[in-house]
Structure formats: C-alpha cells, structure tokens
Amino acid sequence: MHKYLYFEEIDSTNTFLKNHYEELDDQTVVQAGHQTKGKGRLGRTWNDDSSSLVFSILLKDHLDASRLDLLPLLCGAAMVKTLEEEGIPSSIKWPNDIIIQDKKCTGILLEAIHEEGVKAVIIGIGVNLNDESFPSDLTFKAISLHQVTSKVYDSRVVLTNFMKNFDLFYQQFLDRDDSFMEVVKSHSYLDGKRVYLNYYGEDQHGTVLSIAEDGTLKVRLNDQEVFLNSGEVTLEKNYN
Numbered sequence: 391m392h393k394y395l396y397f398e399e400i401d402s403t404n405t406f407l408k409n410h411y412e413e414l415d416d417q418t419v420v421q422a423g424h425q426t427k428g429k430g431r432l433g434r435t436w437n438d439d440s441s442s443l444v445f446s447i448l449l450k451d452h453l454d455a456s457r458l459d460l461l462p463l464l465c466g467a468a469m470v471k472t473l474e475e476e477g478i479p480s481s482i483k484w485p486n487d488i489i490i491q492d493k494k495c496t497g498i499l500l501e502a503i504h505e506e507g508v509k510a511v512i513i514g515i516g517v518n519l520n521d522e523s524f525p526s527d528l529t530f531k532a533i534s535l536h537q538v539t540s541k542v543y544d545s546r547v548v549l550t551n552f553m554k555n556f557d558l559f560y561q562q563f564l565d566r567d568d569s570f571m572e573v574v575k576s577h578s579y580l581d582g583k584r585v586y587l588n589y590y591g592e593d594q595h596g597t598v599l600s601i602a603e604d605g606t607l608k609v610r611l612n613d614q615e616v617f618l619n620s621g622e623v624t625l626e627k628n629y630n
C-alpha cells in the first residue's frame with residue numbers, strides 16, 4: 391500500500407517531496423489537482439490547466455545509484471501498459487516521454503537527492519488527460535487522452551491503474567528481474583529514426599537502433615555504434 395497525499399493546488403509535487411522526503415515513507419504518492427510551478431526536464435516549466443494528471447512518487451529504500459536511469463523507462467513501461475489497457479496505443483520516446491500519434495502525452499522527470507550517496511529519488515509524472523486543445527505553440531507537439539478517445543478521464547482512476555503496473559514492474563526491478571525492459575524495448579518510438587544530437591559537445595547526426603537492456607540508447611553515428619545515456623546527449627531534433 392502506498393501512502394497517498396492529495397493537494398488541490400501546490401507549487402510542484404516534485405518540490406513537495408524534495409522538501410519533505412525525510413519524514414515521508416518510501417513509495418509515498420503525491421497528486422495535485424493543479425501545480426502553480428510545475429517543473430519539466432532541463433529546467434523547463436510544466437504547465438497544467440487542471441485537465442492533467444500530475445503526481446510524484448518518492449523512493450527511499452533499496453536505492454542503487456547505478457540503476458537510476460532505468461526508473462524513467464520503468465515508469466514509461468507502466469504508462470504504456472496503462473494506456474494499452476485503455477485501448478490507446480502509445481510508445482516511449484527515450485528516455486522520458488510517452489508519445490501518441492507522434493505527439494507527447496506524458497512527461498517524466500526524475501530527480502535524485504544526493505547526500506553521501508543517493509538519499510531519495512523523486513519521479514514526477516504529468517499526463518495530458520482531459521485537455522480539449524493546447525496553446526498554438528503546442529498544438530503540433532502535445533496530445534491528451536481525451537483528444538484520442540473523446541472520453542473524460544478521472545485522474546484518480548488513471549493514477550490507480552498506473553500504480554498497479556508500476557508496482558508490478560518496480561518489484562521486478564528490486565528483484566533484479568528487468569522483464570519490464572521488454573515492454574520498453576518493444577515500444578521504443580525512436581527506433582529507426584534519424585536524430586540530431588549533441589554528443590560530448592559535438593553536433594552529430596545518427597540513426598537510432600534500439601534501447602539497450604541497460605537503458606542506454608544504441609545509435610549508429612557515422613560508422614560506429616554508440617550507447618548513449620540520458621546525461622550525455624541532447625536530442626535536438628527527433629523526427630524523420
């Protein structure tokens with residue numbers, strides 16, 4: 391059972407867990423109706439208009455710094471499975487996004503608290519749920535579940551369904567059985583796509599081959615195959 395906290399409005403569920411991780415239990419889940427200062431990856435902001443599912447999970451026990459990069463992919467696999475159960479096909483754009491019809495419906499932000507080793511990990515997830523439309527700059531980039539199915543989603547139900555899949559995969563992860571990586575690899579959005587990336591300071595073009603078992607991205611760069619981890623590479627243009 392997860393401890394569960396709900397806030398109608400909060401700055402950011404990730405920030406809340408960062409500030410309170412010491413007194414909260416492992417695997418506490420915090421959901422908000424709306425965030426006023428939602429955080430995205432790479433210092434970006436994550437805006438929601440109350441149509442979204444926004445939540446964070448706190449992990450404190452059994453943390454292994456060498457396996458943290460697998461966690462966003464694990465969450466991606468749990469989300470893909472959750473959407474599949476809703477009849478919505480989706481894929482994982484390495485390392486942190488869920489894509490439907492070439493548009494982003496879910497973003498995942500992992501933050502680790504380091505203090506003589508990893509003290510806590512916070513995984514924040516934002517799902518575009520019931521948005522009817524998006525601002526013009528996002529129209530071609532974002533999609534909501536409602537836009538796909540015309541249904542109206544209860545964020546608490548989607549969260550419960552997601553947590554069921556998360557629990558299954560997280561138990562595998564703790565048992566060192568990375569079966570969830572099969573779901574990740576078979577739903578990789580970037581496979582076969584040309585990417586323009588910054589690799590150790592140099593702009594390069596490459597072709598994505600696959601997501602590897604250890605969570606790195608296998609890319610053909612010129613004549614060599616390289617394995618990229620999310621800290622080393624910025625995918626600047628991901629399509630075609």
Ligand code: BTN
Pocket residue numbers: 401402403404405425427428429430431432434436444445446486487496497498499513514515516
């Ligand atoms: C991204 O795609 O850039 C990641 C977005 C992550 C957004 C979620 S919403 C819940 C949690 N709280 C935050 O402030 N951010 C994450």
